[in-house]
Amino acid sequence: MGTEKIIFYIFAFIVVFGATMVISVRNPVKAALYLVLTFFASAAIWLLLEAEFLAIVLVLVYVGAVMVLFVFVVMMLDINVARLKEGFIRYLPLGIGVAVLMAVMMIMVVGPEYFGLDKIAAPERHGADYNNIREIGGILYTVYVYPFEIAAVILLVAIVAAIVLTLRRRPNTRQQRPEEQIAVKRGERVRMVKMSAEERK
Amino acid sequence: MINFQLPDFSPALPEMFLLGMTCIVLIVDLFLNDRTRLVTYFLAQVALLGTLMITLNTVSLDVQTTFSGVFIRDPMSDVLKIAVYTAAFVTFLYAKDYLRDRGILKGEFYVLGLFGVLGMMVLISAHNFLTVYLGLELLSLSMYAMVALQRDSAVASEAAMKYFILGAIASGMLLYGMSIIYGITGSLDLSEMAAQISTQKSHILMAFGLVFMIVGIAFKLGAVPFHMWLPDVYHGAPTAVTLYIASAPKIAAFAMLMRLLIDGLYGMHEQWQGILIILAVLSMGVGNILAIAQTNIKRMLAYSTISHVGFLILGALTGTQNGFAASMFYTLSYVLMALGGFGMIILMSRKGFEADKLEDYKGLNQRSPWYALMMLILMFSMAGVPPFLGFWAKLAVLEEVVAAGHVWLAIVGVIFSIIGAFYYIRVVKLMYFDKADVSEPLSSSLDMRLMISLNSLAVLFLGIFPSGMLNMCLLSVPG
Numbered sequence: 162m163g164t165e166k167i168i169f170y171i172f173a174f175i176v177v178f179g180a181t182m183v184i185s186v187r188n189p190v191k192a193a194l195y196l197v198l199t200f201f202a203s204a205a206i207w208l209l210l211e212a213e214f215l216a217i218v219l220v221l222v223y224v225g226a227v228m229v230l231f232v233f234v235v236m237m238l239d240i241n242v243a244r245l246k247e248g249f250i251r252y253l254p255l256g257i258g259v260a261v262l263m264a265v266m267m268i269m270v271v272g273p274e275y276f277g278l279d280k281i282a283a284p285e286r287h288g289a290d291y292n293n294i295r296e297i298g299g300i301l302y303t304v305y306v307y308p309f310e311i312a313a314v315i316l317l318v319a320i321v322a323a324i325v326l327t328l329r330r331r332p333n334t335r336q337q338r339p340e341e342q343i344a345v346k347r348g349e350r351v352r353m354v355k356m357s358a359e360e361r362k
Numbered sequence: 363m364i365n366f367q368l369p370d371f372s373p374a375l376p377e378m379f380l381l382g383m384t385c386i387v388l389i390v391d392l393f394l395n396d397r398t399r400l401v402t403y404f405l406a407q408v409a410l411l412g413t414l415m416i417t418l419n420t421v422s423l424d425v426q427t428t429f430s431g432v433f434i435r436d437p438m439s440d441v442l443k444i445a446v447y448t449a450a451f452v453t454f455l456y457a458k459d460y461l462r463d464r465g466i467l468k469g470e471f472y473v474l475g476l477f478g479v480l481g482m483m484v485l486i487s488a489h490n491f492l493t494v495y496l497g498l499e500l501l502s503l504s505m506y507a508m509v510a511l512q513r514d515s516a517v518a519s520e521a522a523m524k525y526f527i528l529g530a531i532a533s534g535m536l537l538y539g540m541s542i543i544y545g546i547t548g549s550l551d552l553s554e555m556a557a558q559i560s561t562q563k564s565h566i567l568m569a570f571g572l573v574f575m576i577v578g579i580a581f582k583l584g585a586v587p588f589h590m591w592l593p594d595v596y597h598g599a600p601t602a603v604t605l606y607i608a609s610a611p612k613i614a615a616f617a618m619l620m621r622l623l624i625d626g627l628y629g630m631h632e633q634w635q636g637i638l639i640i641l642a643v644l645s646m647g648v649g650n651i652l653a654i655a656q657t658n659i660k661r662m663l664a665y666s667t668i669s670h671v672g673f674l675i676l677g678a679l680t681g682t683q684n685g686f687a688a689s690m691f692y693t694l695s696y697v698l699m700a701l702g703g704f705g706m707i708i709l710m711s712r713k714g715f716e717a718d719k720l721e722d723y724k725g726l727n728q729r730s731p732w733y734a735l736m737m738l739i740l741m742f743s744m745a746g747v748p749p750f751l752g753f754w755a756k757l758a759v760l761e762e763v764v765a766a767g768h769v770w771l772a773i774v775g776v777i778f779s780i781i782g783a784f785y786y787i788r789v790v791k792l793m794y795f796d797k798a799d800v801s802e803p804l805s806s807s808l809d810m811r812l813m814i815s816l817n818s819l820a821v822l823f824l825g826i827f828p829s830g831m832l833n834m835c836l837l838s839v840p841g
Contacts, residue, residue: 270570271542281546303366307374307429311484311496314381315503318477321388322507325470329513 169209175202189235197228211286214293370428373435376417376443377483383409384476391469399467403458406472407451410479414447425840427489431551434489437838438620438690442486442613449610449697450479455813456705457602459806463713466512466600474511475606478504482614488621491540491550498536498582501614502529505607509599521598528581528591536578542571543627552626559629569633575622576637582615583671586644596664601711601718604660605704608667609697612674616693619678624686624840631681638679643774645672650782660718662785663703666744669782670696676775677759680766687836688758694831695743695755698824702740702817709733709806709814723789725798733804734793736818743821745786746779751821754828 179199183192200223207216301309371378387409391402417440425436454475461467481500488494506529510522544550546567547558559568581588596604623634649669656662674696677689710717710726717723727734743750756779763772824831 267570270566275567281548304430305432305492306369307432308490308492308496311493311500314477314480315496315500318474318500318503318507321470321473321477322503325468325474326507326510326513 165209169206172202172205172209175199176206190232193228193232193235196231197224200224200228210284211291212293214297369430370426372420373426373428374433374487375420376413377480377487379416380409380413380476380480380483383412384473384480387469387476388473391473394469396467399462399469400458402469402472403454406454406476409476410447410451410454413479414444417443417447431553432490432493433487434625435487436840438840439487439617441834441838442617442690443483445694445697446479446482446486446610446613449613449701450475450606452701452705452813452817453602453606453609455809456605456701456708459810460600460602460708460711464512464600468511471508471511471602474504474508478508478606479610482610482617485614485621486617488618489552489625491544491552494618494621495533495537495540497614498618499533501611502533502582505611508603508606509595511603512600515598515600517598518600521595524598525591525595532578532581532588535574535581539571539574539576539578542574543568546571552621555626556628559627565630565633568627568630572627572630572633573637575627576634576641579615579619579622580641582618583612583674584668585641585671585675586648586668589645589648589668592668593661593664596667597658597661597718601660601704601707601716605701605708608663608700608704612667612671612697612700613693616674616678616690619675620686620690620840623678628681635679635681638675639768639771642672642675642679643771645669645675646775646778647672650778650785653782653785656785657720658718659707659720659723659789660704662720663700666782666785667696667700669778670744672778673756673759673775676763676771680762680768682762682766683839684836685759685762685766686839687832688755688762690835690839691758691832692755694835695751695824698817698821699740699744699752702736702814702821703744705810705814705817706733706737706740709804709810712805720789720792721799723792724796726793728798729801730804732815736815737793738790739818739822741786741789743825745783747783748825749822750825751828752825754825754832758832 176199179195179202182195183199186192186195200219204216204219204224207213207219383405387402387405390405391399394401421437421440423437425434427434454472457471458467461471478501481497481502481504484493484497484500486497488497506522506526509525510519512518540550543555547555549555549558559565562568577588581591584592596608599607627634646669649665649667649672653662653665653669656665670692674689674692677685677692679685680688707717710722715722723737726737739750743752746752746756748754756775760772760775763769763775
């Protein structure tokens with residue numbers, strides 16, 4: 162139990178540290194990289210919960226795909242950070258007030274006395290031969306087939322929405338037409354010009 | 363391994379049919395150009411009618427759950443789904459000419475609209491936190507995209523951004539609440555949750571999760587203080603889209619309230635009643651008072667929606683079966699009136715003229731006495747004047763609130779309704795007692811004119827004979 166606790170606290174600290182840095186650093190690229198750190202540490206905590214499949218998926222999908230895209234977009238866009246920070250000081254006292262109030266209330270309600278192991282039992286440990294992926298696959302396509310299908314429909318809606326909102330047909334844009342480009346003949350591109358050679362001086 | 367039996371697919375037949383038809387519409391639309399775009403419209407309407415037929419053919423009074431309990435089909439879900447199809451059908455009909463005149467008659471409006479209907483059906487039939495959330499997201503995602511459909515309009519884009527960001531925050535709140543409750547009960551299933559609550563003594567942690575879930579529900583309903591998005595979105599979106607968001611999704615939001623608070627967390631009635639009282643009073647107050655200050659009729663109807671939501675919550679907070687039935691009756695009545703109200707704005711508008719200012723309704727009686735009468739019916743019904751439908755809806759809710767022992771709440775409701783009557787009657791005054799700036803009669807297609815007359819007359823007819831609809835609500839609501 163001892164080492165597990167230590168590992169948990171290390172990674173939990175990294176998660177909280179990373180999350181704080183995400184919202185406090187000035188540079189958006191750095192913020193995105195701190196988010197990557199947060200995801201890595203969360204994946205480690207999931208490993209502690211024996212959810213190795215979810216941990217790997219988190220790293221592969223979020224760190225590998227989503228965050229890379231995110232960093233890419235952040236670098237492409239010229240975000241004016243100074244303008245975003247307008248009104249920050251003005252709303253700061255109110256924000257801090259609300260945050261402190263919320264935090265106090267949450268600590269009062271979800272304090273450790275309600276969440277001890279005696280209140281909610283720890284999940285049972287599985288042996289080394291226990292296959293997480295097989296278990297998930299087993300219920301994903303059987304017990305949870307309906308939510309799974311709905312999730313697929315949501316992705317389809319997301320595709321439709323993204324296309325309808327971004328695809329524009331502009332008649333004046335210059336675009337590549339490979340089928341015409343490969344059918345081009347020499348005569349259309351090269352013109353033979355007869356010139357008399359210049360005299361050497 | 364898991365001992366798995368193939369689930370019974372038949373209760374979900376309407377959903378499956380609609381999904382298949384929507385995909386067909388999506389593909390067929392690719393092969394159409396702007397002149398033949400109406401095919402998409404007809405296919406979408408056929409999809410809705412087919413789904414309606416299947417639902418009617420398989421209707422039963424039993425409660426069936428399938429797909430390992432994540433899906434429920436009970437009389438309430440059937441009634442609400444039929445109301446959703448009807449609302450979507452009328453919306454699509456009203457929207458067609460409006461979209462065509464403004465050059466945004468794209469197949470995607472109908473495809474996204476149908477996906478939204480599917481999301482509402484999933485939400486109405488949800489019996490598990492997962493399906494509640496997924497249905498809600500399917501519906502919301504379709505609506506965000508529909509609001510942004512008019513890409514070149516800055517107002518519409520702004521409305522879509524506001525809607526999207528606030529909606530995402532609300533979904534986050536809802537998920538946070540769900541995760542807390544899942545953490546305590548160890549189950550996502552609503553009936554299992556209800557069973558767990560009845561055996562537990564301390565509810566403090568559950569109440570913590572409950573608060574966040576109510577925030578999510580209140581946002582989707584548009585209850586004060588989570589209403590900020592509603593006037594901006596109603597105002598900014600193209601009127602056809604406003605019509606869509608203002609009508610059918612309210613039925614789905616009501617279903618979400620019923621599923622989460624009654625099917626799942628009814629054991630915590632004492633805890634959520636107090637929160638709902640605050641939401642109801644604030645919604646009725648803020649909605650009715652701010653509506654007076656509006657000069658834009660879309661904004662005015664948005665604030666009026668907020669006040670109607672207050673009434674809807676008022677019925678639900680009683681915690682009695684009759685109270686839920688009254689709330690359901692109110693929801694269905696509101697949707698019928700909202701369809702008519704926003705439909706009239708579409709009828710009045712033409713290309714380059716949105717008819718969304720109150721002064722555009724001046725002297726409508728001289729221009730078109732019949733539609734002025736239709737608008738009068740709708741406005742009086744929203745205000746709660748007898749014998750229109752809105753009166754019976756308000757009466758049913760107030761009766762149940764008094765029966766549950768909250769007399770002061772009923773009095774507050776009546777006072778705010780009287781305040782609210784002012785801005786509805788102002789529209790009537792503008793139509794009948796002011797001189798028109800323009801004299802040309804209204805021009806619109808035949809199906810639109812027929813449907814809007816039918817819509818308003820239904821408000822009148824159901825107002826004269828309200829008992830059938832009320833009994834249907836009473837019969838279908840879970841006890």
